[in-house]
Amino acid sequence: MQSKRISRHLPSFVAMLPTTLFVVIIYLGCMAWTVAISFTTSKVLPVARWAGATQYERLLATERWTVSVHNILIYGACYILGCLLLGFLTAVAIDQKVRFENTLRTIYLFPYALSFIVTGAVWQWIFDPQLGIEAALRGLGLESHIGILSSPGTAIAALVIAAVWQGAGLVMVMLLAGLRSVDGEILKAARVDGIPIWRAYVSIILPELRPMIVTSVVLLAIAVVKAYDLIVSMTQGGPGIGTEMPAKFVMDHLFERGNIGLATAAATLMLLAVLAVLVPWLHLEYFRKAKGGAR
């Protein structure tokens, strides 16, 4: 029995071997190397001189790092919630059997086809006091000196707006696919029972959409951790260090500033933060599966 199973699975093992080796050596190997380098005094070149936790001490004492962590929490929360909300509402709206559905769907999804660099450049122009909205308002004779990108608080909001504009379409398409798989009779039955329509969506339809929502959140969260190109093209981390993010901190210190030790220390903390979210979630999923219950 046992040997039969092995011989049956052998071809697939062999087929998977290159990929597995690739993952283990390239991904895990590089991760281990990164963590190891963060405990050395490496500057421009990697060196094997032990530094203990000094890179981490300097990192945690660096204002730019603490600002970056603070920023990514605000940006991440607003971006994910914004995309989910806007994506859900547009999906529901399109699901009402509107005319030109295909056209509308394409329009909403279109921003997702753009790179963050392009999105950032476009929204930078829109928010530019001499080119965009503010110039238009002044052209109409209204006084406007907001300077959206020139104060840290509003600059973060501007980043969120640009990112949500880009990401909401993807959520919409996924939730729309989910909505289409929900039995239309449910809504009719709810109507017959006199249940308000919003209540039917919140209590019946939303739980049905859970797998789609989970997938969306994972995809959006990955985009948050990677947040780099949008910031580079839209605010360059400014004004001041007001919109810096951890990934940009790592990139700047790796290349421009030639401090591999500090950069890898920051990357290691990012890895730990991701694991801190991922491990309990994986555990929960597998634990629930093992109990043989829920989906």
Added chain:
Amino acid sequence: MNFRQRSPVWAALVLCALATPVSADDLTAEVMHPWTSGGESAAAKVFADKFTAAGGVWVDRAIAGNDALLAAAMNRIIGGDPPSASHFNTGKPFEELIEAGLLRDVDTVARAEGWAAVIPKVFLDAVTRDDKIMAVPINLQTENWIWYSREVFEKSGVGEPPQNWDDFFAAADKIKAAGYIPMALGGGSWAERFVFQKVLVSVAGPELYLRVLKDRDGEALKDAKVQEAFAVLGKLRQYADSGAASRKWNDATNLVITNKAGFQIMGDWAKGEFAAAGLTPGKEYGCTLFPGQEVSIMSGDVFVMPKLKDAQRTQAQDLLAHVLFAPETQIAFNIKKGSNPIRQDVDVSSMDVCARHAAEVLKDPARQVPNPQFLMTNDGLGAVRDVITTYWNTPAMTPGEFSDALGKVLASVD
């Protein structure tokens, strides 16, 4: 995949190999540099033409952007496939390559041609290790100019820029009242660094500038003159407009060119933008090292020569070093680039009024300091830039708080 499917790949590989000149008879030099804009590539062409005329073969490897070039050059030199020469900023950026033994010296050429006698001491020290010259310095830039629009100054009733900071602020108020942007700014923390170092040296003087940035002397930060400089920097913040945050440095220069803004604090590469717009220094626009103490903050470019195995190509490096440093190359290159020759023994009378004035100031060692790239690594300078940009963009931050934050950073980096 069979061979027939693969053959385009092979063809491409063969073509790549052919495209890289490997002929042993030529004095071939593969040169990496960041000069891609109009004025810059014209300057690079001067080097290429002079090298070709001297019997060499110039293989151009231009990469846009200093940071991108730095990353590419580092990768190739460390990875064992070095170019014949690569551009670096003068100062600490190439120090670790020397320590790792990856660069060769150009001392034979330098000694034969007496370089040491004609290079300003700060630059000579920056390229010398163990008594050997390790890089070819090619130019000398002044980083602390104020470029101003003569039309905006005249229409605001200012005339010429004042020589002390009190009068300068009064003039800036007049420019603002006349409806112009007083100070054109753009380029983020990179450009704010130039404003910081200009104000520091002009208010506190060269000695305190060096004590703060070179010796990292905590006492110097408490000096009344340094505190005054930080207060001047703080006051200057209100003269930039709200569009500065997302503007590029050359777009800021363009505000001065088009008479929308009064002045810009920037290095002498800004001259290239004015030249491209067809303006002449001293006519439509002016340059000054005032207000405060008239001191030049110097920076420069060098070419480093990595160690190569091939004797022929090593010989080509020597020829390249000779050509880059030759007096006529220096003049021709620096006129196009907007900077000054690194050799102090060449005649600058053919250059423009700003370059001639810089050359005048540079004759006096008491009126010159090196820029921060000579004094700290990219990492240290980056951390200092983070503090400067925080101060500049946080109106509520006081000069005292800035001084404390700067002191902490200067003590923690190298």
